[in-house]
Amino acid sequence: MYEKITEYARMLDEKSRARRRDFHKHPEMAWYEMRTSAIIAKTLTELGYDDVLTGKEVCLESARMGVPSEEELQAHAREAIAWGAPEEYLTDEMKEGYTGVIGILHCGEGPVVALRFDIDCLGMREDATTEHRPYREGFASEHLGWMHACGHDGHATIGLGVAEVLMKMRDQIHGTVKLIFQPGEEGGKGARAIVAHGHLDDVDYFIGTHVAPSGGPDDGDLTPGTWGSLANWKYDVHFYGKAAHAGGFPEKGCNAIVAAANAVLNLYAIPRHSDGITRVNVGVIEGGTGRNVIPDHAVLQMEVRGATTEINSYMDEQAKRICQAAADIAGCRCEMVLQGGGESQQSDEDFLAYIGNLVREQMPDLKVSSCENAQNWGSEDISLMMNRVQEHGGKATYMRSVTDMASAQHTTAFDFDEKVLVDAIRVFSLIVCDLLK
Amino acid sequence: MYEKITEYARMLDEKSRARRRDFHKHPEMAWYEMRTSAIIAKTLTELGYDDVLTGKEVCLESARMGVPSEEELQAHAREAIAWGAPEEYLTDEMKEGYTGVIGILHCGEGPVVALRFDIDCLGMREDATTEHRPYREGFASEHLGWMHACGHDGHATIGLGVAEVLMKMRDQIHGTVKLIFQPGEEGGKGARAIVAHGHLDDVDYFIGTHVAPSGGPDDGDLTPGTWGSLANWKYDVHFYGKAAHAGGFPEKGCNAIVAAANAVLNLYAIPRHSDGITRVNVGVIEGGTGRNVIPDHAVLQMEVRGATTEINSYMDEQAKRICQAAADIAGCRCEMVLQGGGESQQSDEDFLAYIGNLVREQMPDLKVSSCENAQNWGSEDISLMMNRVQEHGGKATYMRSVTDMASAQHTTAFDFDEKVLVDAIRVFSLIVCDLLK
């Protein structure tokens, strides 16, 4: 019955590979996804989607976190145009950092199904050796320091493929389909603003996925659900002190780097929690202006995580107290600017069982893994969407689309086997069609 | 007898003010002083100096420290040209970071007198408010993040003024004059390479100066000598660890920021020394690549100082042990790259007394201060030149040219009263003429 889905999806193979490589070559970090959003909006519009929401229709203005300065956004807007962004779809709001697109298909009475695809890249410098296929084959990042090292170029591509297949299946669909192309997943910046807008409030079934490495010989092509991603808060912690000539008047300064160093050591030393996993990291530090000047500013990019939202709150309170006191110790002032965050999540067991059975039956060429060990120690702001859907009785799952990878995610030599694109398009389309049949 | 000197110097007033503002507008950091060097070389050549040494004739190749990368130098070479550097004097060696110029006047038998003028700027972002005269009057830095905040624009100007006056006095001079325009004083990078080349080996009298703020109502226009500047070593301290996903595998990383934080706290905690003053500063820190990645690299810009070369060695040994152990504590590797350094110095008492008397007698309009309290807690690599001269029996002094300042040295609103330019030109010229009369 669903053979057509596979047929349509396979027709998109070459197009998807090309599309993914185009995204890969033009990566865009959180709130900078202007070219990506414009292309998605153009594609959905041309496919004939009933609604194509962009700009402030997608993210609630007051709920965005970690938005770059206007100057930085304008500078990239010019780059996006230079990269051939379709200018008629590159709206002023996008240029102001209101990125992300939601495509909606209204197919009469029936449940609401939402799919989520994240589209942003990471702030990493892509490997420039011939070992690295994107470099070798000419689709490595054209923006030094930005890179699709997590596979969101694939996710955006899968989303557009699903959009195309569902359009062809439209007359067999009864209900509503929302395709959410989310900005700013890295750092947990974007989902919050989409949830705050209310886009998840009427959703009955919610599905997301991430490309994932094969974990061993028993691993299949699809894990229909995962559980446990860590709740987290991400902060930029600023320490403001007082500069002085280090040789001439050492006693006159308030040393922001000393404050930061105290914070670093004590953040890592936050006591473990007996109720479950905790994490803390200071990933980036920067401070000072000159070797012989008592530094008057330092900033940490920091995050805390916990197995549950409660444990994360414990970490959060400790971190806040420590940063404040570390500032005091050096006579400095501390300011913590929230940059993002997520909650813990749990895929619905009956929903993922249904998906597993459906795929096993309808697409027997795909191997479905057990979810037993599909624990996730990372953090994903999809948790915010899942929790909102589950709160009002909807079902949610976060799947793994398994594929081979050249190097681990978040490394500079990351690349993945693009055959996963068509398979994921098939799976998403199948589930939507079956839920809304 | 020396009225001519004052007359010639005063004729240079307007020219000197303009020249200083041109240098101020086009500041160049250590080893980047390409435009400045080209202008100096052109000026000295056109004045008719017997020798005008540039490039590798000035600094010994193997003794330069903290040289930027070739790419960085090339990029600034383009900027220097855009800024109107005289291209016929902008040599290829200058473009490779061999900056600095030495102008020599051979006037027969007699002693060798060397004057030193430092020409580099600081890595600071100049104040851009109308309170700040350079901004208000249009001669603020055109390179964001580079600024003449220490007055070396004035020093270079004084040097060129002296060059012009001495040329006019040439027939009354008996001996040799070396005008050393030194690159890279900030961070103690340049003097070492000039000394290593041997330029100080035959010098009988050596004089340097720094513009200095008035210290009170009793302060005059000139302090003929200072003593005690701190011996120092400057390092970039690199910590190399191992990256890992901070949420997924915290135990797999070796945290370079933790190593750096331990180093910071323990460097400041190096015990005081009973024999005299010590200083230590970590002025700049930078590390890590992403918030959720165990950081695999961090770097400190650090310096130690001591009242004497021996005390400085104590600080140096402690710092080395601490940085190494701080790396170990986090399972990291430490590499300390020497960036510069200086020794302690002592102006010769008889030489500065001679200068004081000479100026009092010949230029009674200039008020000469006592040197009793002219202690100097900063560090200056002129010490290397002075010590070399004194080692072989020469006399050396490091004077203060006192003037009003809008804000302290090494601050973003620094500016000084340019009337000091002509006065300093007079004093230098007077001393040279009297020594070589």
Next chain:
Amino acid sequence: MYEKITEYARMLDEKSRARRRDFHKHPEMAWYEMRTSAIIAKTLTELGYDDVLTGKEVCLESARMGVPSEEELQAHAREAIAWGAPEEYLTDEMKEGYTGVIGILHCGEGPVVALRFDIDCLGMREDATTEHRPYREGFASEHLGWMHACGHDGHATIGLGVAEVLMKMRDQIHGTVKLIFQPGEEGGKGARAIVAHGHLDDVDYFIGTHVAPSGGPDDGDLTPGTWGSLANWKYDVHFYGKAAHAGGFPEKGCNAIVAAANAVLNLYAIPRHSDGITRVNVGVIEGGTGRNVIPDHAVLQMEVRGATTEINSYMDEQAKRICQAAADIAGCRCEMVLQGGGESQQSDEDFLAYIGNLVREQMPDLKVSSCENAQNWGSEDISLMMNRVQEHGGKATYMRSVTDMASAQHTTAFDFDEKVLVDAIRVFSLIVCDLLK
């Protein structure tokens, strides 16, 4: 069939309560259990046990850890005598810290069953308020700073009760019974030395217990097994530096307290492990000799723990590297003296199921809890005995004997409802008789 056991045990009620109070009043820390051992040896001998091992027959000399100095042991030997220890059983070896007793019953062919009872107290100062029953009723500790705050006074009492009941049941027993009265459980000091002696090598069934607080209304009187206690290593970490007059010659010292402070912060900051729980604690610090002297010695009482022996090894390696580097940072020397340790353990599921069923059937007045949540985050060196038994195919379990407690274990107001004594005597006796029937 086993009614006699209950009958015999109940006859010991009053005697057991009195015995426990006598032990409570005369607590003895690790390797000091001289009076306790002498009383146990006397009791077992008088009961007619076939072998009563004491002194070096119990603990292997080379495997004891954390043994006090000879002076300290001699001082307590005098106290033990003053406390009325039976002098004919207080052997010279006991006075040298070879405490602990093993009573053996040889009853012909059959399996070997070993029971373990720990007998040492904690280094705490017992509550001296009338709120506290032991104080109110006159059986509080007579040694200031030593206290049975964990219930081992009860464990020793249970062991002696079991000894008496089994003697009466002797003719129905077929096999060998070993009653192990272990010294030095606190700090993980004693089990290792008994295992090293080979006493567990021939054991087929091994059972230990700990009095435990009721965890809620569903909790019964007995949990037949537990799992997961944390593997751990305990060290005294000594830092040796160099003293100097802090005012006169601060640069001449090597500061052992600075070394220790660095160790403290970095030990707590050891990264979490993705495979499971870790713990670290610096429970005690001591250092220095005078306010104005650079401290030349400091010592930490420290421990690391891990969910598994592997994770504990990770913690151990990190801790060793950190302590060494923390010493280096201050120019000190580090010496880590192992004080104790344990492994993780797992009660055998079939064995505890057998026990659960046996008790439910034969002693229906005792409520048996499920072991599902009988997870144990503490550390117990019984793990070493259990692992040795399980290694050669024996069965082992570590039970909880549930009772009401006046205050948490390891607090100064700890006390427990003594009715647990008779119940535990019944359970142990029942299991032994059934295993060897």
Next chain:
Amino acid sequence: MYEKITEYARMLDEKSRARRRDFHKHPEMAWYEMRTSAIIAKTLTELGYDDVLTGKEVCLESARMGVPSEEELQAHAREAIAWGAPEEYLTDEMKEGYTGVIGILHCGEGPVVALRFDIDCLGMREDATTEHRPYREGFASEHLGWMHACGHDGHATIGLGVAEVLMKMRDQIHGTVKLIFQPGEEGGKGARAIVAHGHLDDVDYFIGTHVAPSGGPDDGDLTPGTWGSLANWKYDVHFYGKAAHAGGFPEKGCNAIVAAANAVLNLYAIPRHSDGITRVNVGVIEGGTGRNVIPDHAVLQMEVRGATTEINSYMDEQAKRICQAAADIAGCRCEMVLQGGGESQQSDEDFLAYIGNLVREQMPDLKVSSCENAQNWGSEDISLMMNRVQEHGGKATYMRSVTDMASAQHTTAFDFDEKVLVDAIRVFSLIVCDLLK
């Protein structure tokens, strides 16, 4: 004219050596100087001093710092009696820690001269090898952990010798003599309470001394004045946290050792001061109750010093802020209990010149050193007395009585050549007689 003084003093040689050895054998720490005070009071009374002040007549009750507990004082009172303290002079107030004695001689009209002799010992364990003369000859400390390692046994002896000589010279004296035997010099505890009582308010000439090692071949027998001893504050810094089981509930504790460790590192890292010397030391640390318990208390014995009272205030403010913030960083509470302190001092130049000339002239066998380099980097609460005298126009000096030493002061093998006793008695007596002639 003053030959008698020398004659009388020399008659005291043997007696003084014996007296010093008696004090050495029975050392008493701050506020414990009961036997010492009783002996002094007895001696002065028997000599016929007009007033012999003891107990609360000496130290102002509210101004004593660092007083031991009543139990500790009582325990030593028993020891003092066992050591043969003259019981009729051992008052109840002395037993409560009101130690110290002032002997006054009223000799009609004339200036008031005060001499100060400190009498307390240090908390050190005396060397017990035959290398050490006090041990070899049987006058080593009889109190394990207390030791006259600074020479105050000699100072007390000198004071009693001066008392005897002056009594013989009484009819040639015109004015008032105060002999102040001060308790608690170590740690700066006692002088404050004597000053607060007003004993220095009417003093015209004030003289103190310390036995001192010979600093080289040019060093004489006497340095008539010193300058510059460091101002200082001494604190016990308590951190109060919350205990918790380190394995079971690490998140429930507030770790006082972590607070203390942060304080230690940051105290040593207090920035140097450009105006002069600073010092900081954490000489002793103690904390925690058990290896597996989150420590709920830790205490530091700490001190800060500065070249001037102002610089010391800078150190004090920094230390207070750091200790408070270090407590906050670990969620603890901080309490700083002042234990003592002193100011910087300056001997009057005209007064010490007068003394130098007087001794040179009247006792030519004594070699008088120049005071030029008599800088003192230690701390002495005699500064409080000197400053009070100088405030109202009196003259004050702090002399060095030079002698050979077996080992440095404040070391366990300290001993000195007792010939200094008679010489110092001569010098003090001479000055008093000459001032009041």
